[in-house]
Amino acid sequence: xxxxxxKVLLASNIYxxxxxxxxxxxxxxxxxxxxxxxxxxxxxxxxxxxxxxxEEGTVSIVFQAVxxxxxxxxxxxxxxxxxxFTGPLxxxxxxxxxxVEELKEKKILFVAGGVGTAPVYPQVxxxxxxxxxxxxxxxxxxxxxxxxxxxxxxxxxxxxxxTDDGSYGFKGNVNDMIKELVxxxxxxxxxxIAIGPIIMMKFVCLLTKELGIKTVVxxxxxxxxxxxxxxxxxxxxxxxxxxxxxxxxxFDGHLVDFDEAMKRSQMYKTKEGRKELxxxxxxxxxxxxxxxxxxx
Amino acid sequence: MDVLKxxxxxxxxxSVRAKNFEEVCLGYNKEEAMLEATRCLKxxxxxxxxxxxxxxxxxxxIKEVEAGNIEEAYRVISTYSALPAVCGRVCPQESQxxxxxxxxxxxxPVSIGKLERFVADWARENGIKPELPxxxxxxxxxxxxxxxAGLTCAGDLAKLGYDVTIFEALHEPGGVLVYGIPxxxxxxxxVVATEVENVRALGVKIETNVVIGKSTTxxxxxxxxxxxxxxxxxxxxxxKFMGIxxxxxxxxxxxxxYLTRSNLMKAFDxxxxxxxxxxxKVAVVGGGNVAMDAARTxxxxxxxxxxxxxxxxxELPARVEEVHHAKxxxxxxxxxxxxxxxxxxxxxWVKGMRCxxxxxxxxxxxxRRKPVEVPDSEFVLELDTVIMSLGTSPNPLISSTTxxxxxxxxxxxxxEETDGKTTKEGVYAGGxxxxxxxTVILAMGAGKAAAKGIDEFxx
Numbered sequence: 034x035x036x037x038x039x040k041v042l043l044a045s046n047i048y049x050x051x052x053x054x055x056x057x058x059x060x061x062x063x064x065x066x067x068x069x070x071x072x073x074x075x076x077x078x079x080x081x082x083x084x085x086x087x088e089e090g091t092v093s094i095v096f097q098a099v100x101x102x103x104x105x106x107x108x109x110x111x112x113x114x115x116x117x118f119t120g121p122l123x124x125x126x127x128x129x130x131x132x133v134e135e136l137k138e139k140k141i142l143f144v145a146g147g148v149g150t151a152p153v154y155p156q157v158x159x160x161x162x163x164x165x166x167x168x169x170x171x172x173x174x175x176x177x178x179x180x181x182x183x184x185x186x187x188x189x190x191x192x193x194x195x196t197d198d199g200s201y202g203f204k205g206n207v208n209d210m211i212k213e214l215v216x217x218x219x220x221x222x223x224x225x226i227a228i229g230p231i232i233m234m235k236f237v238c239l240l241t242k243e244l245g246i247k248t249v250v251x252x253x254x255x256x257x258x259x260x261x262x263x264x265x266x267x268x269x270x271x272x273x274x275x276x277x278x279x280x281x282x283x284f285d286g287h288l289v290d291f292d293e294a295m296k297r298s299q300m301y302k303t304k305e306g307r308k309e310l311x312x313x314x315x316x317x318x319x320x321x322x323x324x325x326x327x328x329x
Numbered sequence: 330m331d332v333l334k335x336x337x338x339x340x341x342x343x344s345v346r347a348k349n350f351e352e353v354c355l356g357y358n359k360e361e362a363m364l365e366a367t368r369c370l371k372x373x374x375x376x377x378x379x380x381x382x383x384x385x386x387x388x389x390x391i392k393e394v395e396a397g398n399i400e401e402a403y404r405v406i407s408t409y410s411a412l413p414a415v416c417g418r419v420c421p422q423e424s425q426x427x428x429x430x431x432x433x434x435x436x437x438p439v440s441i442g443k444l445e446r447f448v449a450d451w452a453r454e455n456g457i458k459p460e461l462p463x464x465x466x467x468x469x470x471x472x473x474x475x476x477x478a479g480l481t482c483a484g485d486l487a488k489l490g491y492d493v494t495i496f497e498a499l500h501e502p503g504g505v506l507v508y509g510i511p512x513x514x515x516x517x518x519x520v521v522a523t524e525v526e527n528v529r530a531l532g533v534k535i536e537t538n539v540v541i542g543k544s545t546t547x548x549x550x551x552x553x554x555x556x557x558x559x560x561x562x563x564x565x566x567x568x569k570f571m572g573i574x575x576x577x578x579x580x581x582x583x584x585x586x587y588l589t590r591s592n593l594m595k596a597f598d599x600x601x602x603x604x605x606x607x608x609x610k611v612a613v614v615g616g617g618n619v620a621m622d623a624a625r626t627x628x629x630x631x632x633x634x635x636x637x638x639x640x641x642x643x644e645l646p647a648r649v650e651e652v653h654h655a656k657x658x659x660x661x662x663x664x665x666x667x668x669x670x671x672x673x674x675x676x677x678w679v680k681g682m683r684c685x686x687x688x689x690x691x692x693x694x695x696x697r698r699k700p701v702e703v704p705d706s707e708f709v710l711e712l713d714t715v716i717m718s719l720g721t722s723p724n725p726l727i728s729s730t731t732x733x734x735x736x737x738x739x740x741x742x743x744x745e746e747t748d749g750k751t752t753k754e755g756v757y758a759g760g761x762x763x764x765x766x767x768t769v770i771l772a773m774g775a776g777k778a779a780a781k782g783i784d785e786f787x788x
Contacts, residue, residue, distance in 0.1 A: 056544045065543075070500055076594060076603040077500075102602055117500040119538040257594070257603075260498050260540055261724050262566035263586035267577060274570065274577065279726070293577055296677030300579045301604045 035118035038091055040111050043180040046098045047148060048107050049083065055090035057082075057120045063155035064126030064251070064283055067092065068259045070117035071106055078102055079256045079278075081152035082121065083181075092120070095151035095180070122259045123282050126156050126226075127249070133163050142214075142222040142246075143169040143189070144207050144237055146229020150181045152251055153228050158188045166190035168220070172207035172229065176200040207233060208240050215244060222246050227286060231298060235291035242287050250286035252277045254297055268294050333436030336365040338443050343657040347628055350512040350597055353654055354418070357440075359399070362447040366395035368432060369439045376429035377441060382774035385409040387426060387441055394444055403452040406445060407459050411484040411528065412477060412773060414453060414520045415506060417446025420770045421648045453523045458530055459484075466490040468787050471556040472533075473541045473727065476504020477769045478562030478760025480528050481776030482783075486560075487531035489784050494556075495528075496539040501593060504564055505769070508593040509585070511622050513629070514651075517592070542726035547734070547756065558755045558783045561742060562776060563727055565761035569719040571614070575671030576717070580606060580679035584615070584623040584718035591626050608632040608714035612682055614668055615718030616645040621652065623716045624660050634660050635710065639667040639687050639700045663710070665689070665700065671715055681711045721766050731756070741765055748782025749775060757782050 039051035057067060066081045084093035098107035109115070128136065141160070145153040150171050160167050169189040173179045175198045186192050194202030195210040203210050207229070214220040225248040227237040234250040241248040254266040254277050261279035268277055271288035275281065330336075339355040340346075346353050357365065369391040377387045386405055393402035406413045422428075422442040430438030468491055472483045475497040483493045501507050506521045515521060529535060541547065541563070550556045568583035570576050587605070590596040594603035611627040613620050616638035624634045636655070638645060641664050645652055656662070665687040672681040686706035689698035728736045735743045735752040742751055742758040749757035759775025761767055 056539060060544055074595075074601045076601075117538050119498070119500070119540065119544075121543055122540065257586055257589055258499065260566075261726065262568065262721075263589055264568050264570065264583040265586045267570075269577060274572075279724075293677070297577065297579060299677075300606070 034114040034116060036114050037109055037111050038089075039093075040109070043095065045177045046107070047095065047178070047180055048098065049093055049095045049151075050109070051086075051091045051093050052115060052118055053090055054092050054118045054120070057092050057118065058085045058087050058090045061085050061092065061121035062125035062129050063159045064129070064152070065121035065123045066152075066259070066282065067094065067118060067120030068122060068256070069094065069106070069115050071102070071109070072116050075105075075116070076102055077117075077257060077259065078106075079122075079253070079259055081251070081253075081282075082155060083151040084155055084158070092118075095148060097148045119259065123278060124280070126159070126283060128156065129159065133165075136160070136163065136165050139165075139223045140221060141165070141167040141224045141226065142211070142220075143167060144172070144211065144225060144227040144229070145169065146172045146207060146227075146233040147174070147178055148180070149229035149233075149251075150179075150185070153226070154181050154185060154188075156226065157185060161188040168193070168214075168222075170195060170207050170210045170214075172196075172210065172233070174198065208236055211237070211240060211244075224249070226250075231291055231295050234286060234289075235295075238286040238289070238291070248286040249283050250289060251282045252284060252289065252294060253282060254294060255300060268297070330364065332368055333432075335368065335437040335440045336361050338440065343654075343659075346513065347658040350629055352516050353513050356450060357443055357447045359397070359447075359451070362394055362444055363397055365440050365444060366391045369395070370431055372431060376431065377426040377439075380426040380429035382425065382770045383409050383777055385426075385445070390448065391439070391441075391444060394448060399448055399451045400455070400457055402448045403457055406448060410773065411481045411776075412524045412769075413445050414449035415477070415515065415524055416770050416773070417442050417444075417449055418515055418520070419510060421768060423649055425770065450520075453519070459488075459527055461531065462488050462490045464490045465492075466787070468492065468557045469494070469555060470558045470560065470783060470787075471496060471547075471550045471554075472560045472562060473547075474498075474504060474562040474564055474760075474762070475502035475525070475535060476562055476564050476760065476772060477506065478564070478762075478772035478776040478779075479504070479560065480525065481773040482560045482562060482759065482780045483533045484528045484531055485777055485780035486783060487528070487533045489780070491784075491787075493532070494534045494536060496541055497535060497537045498540040499593065500537050502535050502537065508589045509619065509622070511588065511592055511626050513625065514622070540726070542730040547727065547731040551755065557787055558757065560749070560776070560779050560783060561727060561751070561756065561758040561762055562760045562772070563724065563762045564772075565721045565723045565741075565766045567722045567724045568717070569721065570717055571668065571719060573668060573670055575673050575679070578671055578673040578679045579677050580608075580713055581671060581715045581717065582606075584613070584619045584716050585721065587623050587716050588619070588626065591630075597626075597630060605630065606714060610712050611635070611714040611716060612637045612663075612668075612710060612712050613716045613718055614638075615720070616640070616647055617718060617720070618647045618651055620716075620718035621647045621655050621660075623718055625655055625658060627714070627716065628658055628660060632714065635663050635712075636660055637663045637666050637668060637682075637684065637710070639665065640698075641665055641689060644697070667700065667702070668715075669707070672709065679713055679715055681709045682715060683707060683709050721761075723762050723765065727762075739765055744779075745782075747778060748785065749779030750782055750786075755786065757786075
């Protein structure tokens with residue numbers, strides 16, 4: 034059993050929780066994820082690691098309450114327990130093992146879409162801890178869906194917020210913001226790391242390919258076990274079949290077959306479910322909340 | 330009674346059981362078991378024992394059954410096997426103990442598996458527990474994986490007085506017994522849970538949700554958690570796909586995924602949250618036990634089901650009993666048939682499978698007749714679901730994160746057959762992680778051998 038030690042409502046329907054899981058906290062790195070199973074009859078929900086405290090033995094997760102399982106998860110309070118909490122799973126971000134001197138030379142832009150800000154945060158925090166200053170775009174449908182802006186400002190050199198409706202920050206989507214930075218403000222980047230809804234990552238990759246910037250994305254397909262034994266999470270990368278849970282979740286975005294990934298993420302969704310999701314969340318939704326594809 | 334014929338075992342009617350997940354085979358009652366036991370000739374030189382990978386004293390326990398001393402029969406079996414209720418159900422007895430039974434030369438062999446199962450079920454229903462260890466060794470052993478190999482190894486080591494901890498990646502212990510083999514062959518809450526409890530009752534600790542290679546490593550278990558030896562029983566859980574076009578379409582599953590959803594996550598029961606696809610017409614590609622399990626699961630979820638296999642019935646690797654049950658329940662066998670492409674509709678869903686007919690050519694070096702494509706025999710099977718059951722291989726996660734642990738070209742851990750010793754000191758391995766996908770009883774045999782090897786290493 035894994036105790037919830039902290040619960041914060043970050044934005045409309047988006048929650049952060051700290052969970053006591055010493056083995057995970059001791060060995061996890063940015064880029065990895067966990068699988069949470071709330072109770073006896075619950076499903077296994079993949080959630081990216083947003084932060085961790087090795088001394089306290091806690092791991093932070095962020096999720097958006099949109100489907101039946103995540104809505105139930107949102108009802109859990111501090112002091113209550115999740116039945117199962119497995120991890121860390123997947124590969125750590127490639128940046129973790131790169132020589133620091135080389136990283137310091139690189140100009141890196143992180144692009145976070147909606148709840149995707151949660152998995153971006155620990156990476157930016159890690160970069161800061163080794164003395165690398167990076168830029169970060171946070172994109173959301175409106176002001177109500179922006180999370181972790183203050184935390185991000187503490188660790189990133191520059192944070193640019195973009196909202197589709199212009200209710201806060203730059204008016205436009207993350208691609209408009211990238212173009213603004215690169216084409217109007219004269220910024221240049223060697224690497225983009227984009228994490229958000231599949232559709233957002235697809236369009237960021239189309240743009241960065243045009244701009245000639247290498248781009249890494251974090252895929253979030255349907256998962257069951259998360260340890261490589263079922264292949265539910267398989268995606269095509271550069272013509273090869275990969276299991277996102279063990280080979281990823283991060284991949285070269287210019288090689289990912291996003292259209293196939295989008296179709297596969299719809300596998301268990303009813304028409305009603307899709308409509309509800311579209312109305313409530315627009316394209317700010319990130320699969321990491323566990324809703325994507327894993328529930329009706 | 331005709332002594333040439335075995336006492337028939339009661340089963341659910343095919344038409345009834347095809348619609349539920351209850352156990353198909355109801356097993357013997359005491360009278361039936363005692364009657365079947367009289368058929369055993371109690372050979373002085375029993376061949377059946379040679380056919381059993383853990384060498385159970387078969388005539389010894391059958392003698393007790395015949396006399397009605399079921400508790401004593403259970404003690405005899407427990408000396409050799411940690412999971413008799415499981416093995417009595419899922420062992421391929423027709424190619425092991427029962428294949429060697431003298432009665433089988435003229436008539437039916439003695440139903441050794443069904444008798445073992447009866448004894449184990451009786452012990453469970455009457456609350457008989459294995460005996461507890463007397464002495465403590467004061468040494469710690471880590472067992473990785475809680476499948477048949479790990480449970481057996483842990484149980485044997487605990488009986489010898491070691492302090493044993495099992496690390497399991499999933500949220501339930503049991504390995505393939507909980508995620509792979511369906512409820513209708515192996516009930517989970519009664520049979521598997523009791524066998525796991527019996528191992529716990531010996532003092533074995535089971536830590537779930539620990540992925541060795543990610544949550545912690547074997548080297549850390551030695552250096553930071555003071556374990557004196559490690560047994561790797563992590564199985565062969567990595568599914569194979571065919572590599573044909575369309576295989577990533579919606580509606581194409583590995584048998585591992587399909588069975589994990591149904592068995593471990595109980596997707597067939599609507600009160601559980603995990604979904605499973607609802608299919609009208611399913612093809613299961615492959616002919617092993619896992620293919621039969623997936624096919625019979627899909628049938629119970631309401632689909633018309635085809636087994637698509639490239640060789641003929643004679644070569645089906647599945648157990649004869651399982652093929653027989655599958656046929657009785659209405660599974661359609663498309664034999665000598667090989668898929669070449671999965672056809673996909675505009676929404677990314679499976680709509681059919683292009684197949685070719687095969688014929689068997691000359692025997693190859695191993696004596697197996699190789700299937701060869703029949704020219705111009707292409708046809709399309711219309712479907713909405715395909716389940717790939719082509720076998721599995723070991724997950725490289727543990728071998729790739731353990732210094733000095735060698736694997737072979739099939740990614741199987743290299744270990745001695747006699748004692749499970751690997752290339753790394755203090756590390757032993759057994760079961761599918763070493764052999765590739767095999768049987769429950771072979772994994773148990775390997776777990777036993779490794780427990781002995783570890784005991785010798787630590788003594």
